Each structure stands twice: as C-alpha cells, then as structure tokens.
Amino acid sequence: MADWQVIADLSVSDLVLWVHTDSGRFVAAAHSRPATGATVHLEDVIGRRMPAAREAMALEALMSGQIVVAAAPEWTGSSAVREEYVPVIHGSRAIAVVTRETAVGVLRGGRIVDKPLEELADALCLMIAQGSFPINGAATAVRHGTPRVGDGVVSLDDDGVVTYASPNAQSCFHRLGVEGDIEGSQLAEAVTSIIPERTPVDETMAVVLMGRQAWLTEVEVGGVFLSMRSIPLRRDGARAGALLLVRDVSEIRRREQVLMNKDATIREIHHRVKNNLQTVSALLRMQARRATNEETRSALTEAERRVGTIATVHAALSQNVDEQVNFDEVFSSVLRSAAAVATPTGQVSTRLEGKFGVIEADVAQALATVLAELVTNAVEHGLEDRDGTVTVRAQRDGEQLTVHVIDDGVGLVPGKEMTGLGTRIVNTLVRGELRGSIDWRPAPGGQGTDVVLHAQLGEA
Numbered sequence: 001m002a003d004w005q006v007i008a009d010l011s012v013s014d015l016v017l018w019v020h021t022d023s024g025r026f027v028a029a030a031h032s033r034p035a036t037g038a039t040v041h042l043e044d045v046i047g048r049r050m051p052a053a054r055e056a057m058a059l060e061a062l063m064s065g066q067i068v069v070a071a072a073p074e075w076t077g078s079s080a081v082r083e084e085y086v087p088v089i090h091g092s093r094a095i096a097v098v099t100r101e102t103a104v105g106v107l108r109g110g111r112i113v114d115k116p117l118e119e120l121a122d123a124l125c126l127m128i129a130q131g132s133f134p135i136n137g138a139a140t141a142v143r144h145g146t147p148r149v150g151d152g153v154v155s156l157d158d159d160g161v162v163t164y165a166s167p168n169a170q171s172c173f174h175r176l177g178v179e180g181d182i183e184g185s186q187l188a189e190a191v192t193s194i195i196p197e198r199t200p201v202d203e204t205m206a207v208v209l210m211g212r213q214a215w216l217t218e219v220e221v222g223g224v225f226l227s228m229r230s231i232p233l234r235r236d237g238a239r240a241g242a243l244l245l246v247r248d249v250s251e252i253r254r255r256e257q258v259l260m261n262k263d264a265t266i267r268e269i270h271h272r273v274k275n276n277l278q279t280v281s282a283l284l285r286m287q288a289r290r291a292t293n294e295e296t297r298s299a300l301t302e303a304e305r306r307v308g309t310i311a312t313v314h315a316a317l318s319q320n321v322d323e324q325v326n327f328d329e330v331f332s333s334v335l336r337s338a339a340a341v342a343t344p345t346g347q348v349s350t351r352l353e354g355k356f357g358v359i360e361a362d363v364a365q366a367l368a369t370v371l372a373e374l375v376t377n378a379v380e381h382g383l384e385d386r387d388g389t390v391t392v393r394a395q396r397d398g399e400q401l402t403v404h405v406i407d408d409g410v411g412l413v414p415g416k417e418m419t420g421l422g423t424r425i426v427n428t429l430v431r432g433e434l435r436g437s438i439d440w441r442p443a444p445g446g447q448g449t450d451v452v453l454h455a456q457l458g459e460a
Contacts, residue, residue: 004134006124007121008032008035009149011034014041014100014102015032015099015100016030016098017097020096020097025050027050040079041101054074062096065129066087067086067125067126068084070083084125085098086125086128087128091131114164117149117166123235123243130234130235130236130237132234135231138214138231146227148247151248152171153169155241156187156211160209160212160242161187162185171248172247175250176224177222187209192206204217209244211230211233214230216229217230220253224250225250225252228246230243231245274315277310284300284303306372309369324358324359324361325359327357328355328357330368335350336350348388351390351392353392353394362433363433363434366434370438371403373423374453377422378390381410382448382449388448389407392405392406401455401456403455406443406449411449412441434453435456436453438454439452
C-alpha cells in the first residue's frame with residue numbers, strides 16, 4: 001500500500017485491497033482514489049464485503065496468481081466501470097487481491113487518458129502480480145517536494161532513452177535548461193551536459209536518470225531545482241525500462257533557503273546579545289571590585305547577576321531556531337548561579353523538583369529573572385548566617401505553571417513590608433510578561449517561607 005498511489009494516478013483508477021477472510025468472503029482493507037481524476041467510489045468502501053457476483057474473479061486471481069480482467073464493464077447506475085483483479089504476491093504466495101476500477105471513457109485534461117500512462121500502470125500491476133512491486137528499499141515515504149504523477153512523468157527504456165514524457169515533465173526539463181523535445185534522447189546525457197563544471201551533484205543522480213535504481217535525487221542548474229524519483233520496471237524477472245516522476249521544486253527550495261537564512265540570523269542575534277550581556281556583566285563585576293562603598297558594591301553585584309541570568313537564556317536560544325528553550329536545562333544553571341552569588345555565611349544546598357518543559361523565549365527570560373530573584377532573596381534573607389536548603393518545585397498543566405520556592409530559614413517577619421528593588425522587579429514581571437500572581441506564605445511545617453508563583457505561559 002505504501003506506493004500504490006502511483007498506479008491509481010497513472011490510470012485514473014480506484015484501487016481497493018481485498019483480503020480473503022476465514023468465512024470465505026473478500027473484505028475491503030484499504031482504498032486509494034486517484035489524484036488525477038474523478039473517483040469511482042464516492043463512499044468509503046473499507047470494511048465492506050465484495051459483492052458476491054465479483055468474488056469468483058477475485059478468487060480466480062488469488063488462486064492462480066494471474067491478473068484477471070472482467071470481460072465486460074460493470075454498470076453502477078449511469079456509469080460503466082472496467083475491473084481488473086491483481087493478485088498481491090508476497091514470498092511466492094498470493095496473500096490478497098487488488099482491484100483496479102476505472103470508469104470507462106474517463107477524461108483527464110479534456111482528453112482520453114494517455115495510453116503510455118495506462119501502459120506504465122499495467123507494468124506496475126504486472127510487477128505486483130509477480131511479487132516485484134513495491135520495490136524493497138525504495139523511497140516510498142512522502143516528503144516535502146516528492147514528485148507525483150500529476151507533476152510530470154517520463155518513461156525510459158532499458159538504455160535510459162526517453163520513450164514518453166508528459167507535458168509537465170517536458171516543461172520541467174526545459175526550465176532546467178534542456179533544449180528541444182526530450183523524447184528519443186538519453187536523459188542522463190541531456191541533463192549532465194547542461195550542468196556547469198565543478199558543480200556538486202547528488203551521487204545517485206546518474207542511476208536515477210538511467211532508471212537503474214529506485215531512489216530519489218535532486219538536480220540544480222541556474223537556480224532551478226528538479227526533484228526526480230525513479231521506479232525501475234521489471235517483467236518476468238528482467239529489466240523493462242523505468243518510470244521517472246519529476247517535479248520543479250525551485251520555489252520550495254527558495255523558501256527553505258529564506259527560512260534557513262532567517263533562522264541563522266536569529267541564532268546569530270541571540271549569540272551576539274549573549275556576548276554583549278556577558279561583556280556588560282564583566283564590566284559590572286570589575287566596577288564592583290573597585291567600589292569602596294559596601295552598598296554600591298552590593299548593588300553592582302546584584303545587577304551583574306541579573307544581567308548574567310538574561311545572558312543564560314540567550315545562550316540557550318542561540319542553539320535553536322524555534323524561539324523556545326528547554327527551561328529545565330536553563331534554570332539548572334540559573335539556580336546554581338543565584339545561590340552561589342548570594343554567598344551566605346552558612347552552607348546552602350538547592351533542589352529542583354518537577355519539570356518546567358519547553359517555554360517561549362519572552363516568557364523564559366521573565367521567568368528566569370523572577371526565579372533567580374526569589375532564590376537569591378531566600379538565600380540572603382531566609383538563610384542568612386545559617387545552613388539550609390532552597391527547593392524549587394515546578395508543576396505544569398498545559399500552559400498553566402505553578403512554582404513554589406521554599407526555604408527552611410527564619411521565615412516571614414510579621415508586619416515587614418517587602419519593598420526592595422528585587423521584590424518590585426518580581427511583581428512587575430509576574431503581572432506583566434507572566435500574566436500571573438505571586439504570594440509569600442509560611443512554609444509547610446511552620447519553618448521558612450513558601451513563595452507561590454502562578455504564571456500563564458501561552459495564550460489563555
């Protein structure tokens with residue numbers, strides 16, 4: 001099933017996979033509609049039983065291992081459907097049946113379906129019946145820019161000479177720079193002749209253009225990018241040419257390049273901001289060392305710590321392109337730094353519980369600054385002149401985040417108003433960027449302080 005969309009599109013047919021059940025009936029297990037024309041089945045057929053009148057031909061195909069074609073079209077209302085029963089061979093044994101159902105007289109682009117495309121579909125159906133399709137190891141997975149039948153089809157003979165090229169395929173190679181009608185030319189020679197010297201090319205390009213390997217490749221000439229996929233054809237175990245799907249992906253590649261340049265620019269900006277902040281931090285540290293007034297030295301040290309916290313977030317942002325950070329990694333560094341800079345007289349240990357997860361850049365900077373202030377405050381005031389532990393406990397529910405910063409220090413002083421610069425910074429960031437609230441309360445057990453922060457990480 002991974003590659004049968006190609007057959008449906010080539011022949012403008014519905015493909016239905018039927019499995020033979022223990023009850024002796026055939027049941028539809030999968031269904032593929034053509035992307036190049038109208039479908040035969042408007043309704044979903046998966047799970048339905050095959051009509052009894054059709055089961056004899058399906059059973060014949062399953063038992064004989066040969067393709068069975070209905071002698072006359074099957075009339076469904078006002079339209080006639082041609083039916084073909086293809087046995088699915090795996091390990092030399094028929095394990096299921098695929099019906100190829102085509103509305104008689106189907107038009108595509110205002111004309112009858114191209115005979116060469118029908119012949120390519122017939123060749124692939126024969127490969128199914130002979131156990132050689134889908135091809136083991138082939139690039140069947142759909143990825144961005146993978147060519148499909150509607151993008152362009154080329155048929156190659158055993159020597160890589162073009163026997164048929166759809167109008168879209170002709171246009172693709174003309175845009176690449178191949179002049180004239182490509183039918184009758186050896187495609188590999190025609191393409192390699194227009195590639196400038198010393199231009200790096202995909203090492204698989206030659207075997208794909210010759211139809212020797214089931215693979216995907218891409219070629220670029222003068223800013224035009226063609227994505228090509230080769231499907232080698234086999235008949236009775238011998239090579240029988242190849243089917244080549246081609247798509248002009250120039251616009252896709254240009255957009256990807258623009259995004260890559262944008263991402264690189266964003267990373268470079270964060271990297272430079274981090275370097276500048278580290279320079280500012282170093283200057284503040286030097287100034288603090290030269291200060292003679294203790295209050296001035298303390299203020300400069302706190303400013304250095306705050307700048308360093310923001311620099312840590314920018315350092316993490318410079319490593320990715322999606323303006324998000326794994327806050328658990330960032331905060332581990334911030335937590336150690338905040339506790340160390342506070343430099344208490346006693347021994348203080350820090351503990352992080354729970355997970356913050358991935359957080360947007362703007363919120364991450366504000367959250368890091370707030371938590372660094374709270375940890376520093378807990379060490380400097382709650383654990384002044386004593387040993388203790390500061391625990392940061394994170395609880396996240398979607399975009400809602402609750403953080404407890406708990407110390408086992410002296411606790412809150414009744415009636416004391418918290419009016420310091422750090423507290424004002426915290427309150428401003430919590431109400432602004434974090435769109436939340438903060439509350440100071442006694443820690444569980446009555447010893448120490450529990451600061452509870454509620455934050456909104458995304459859109460409400």
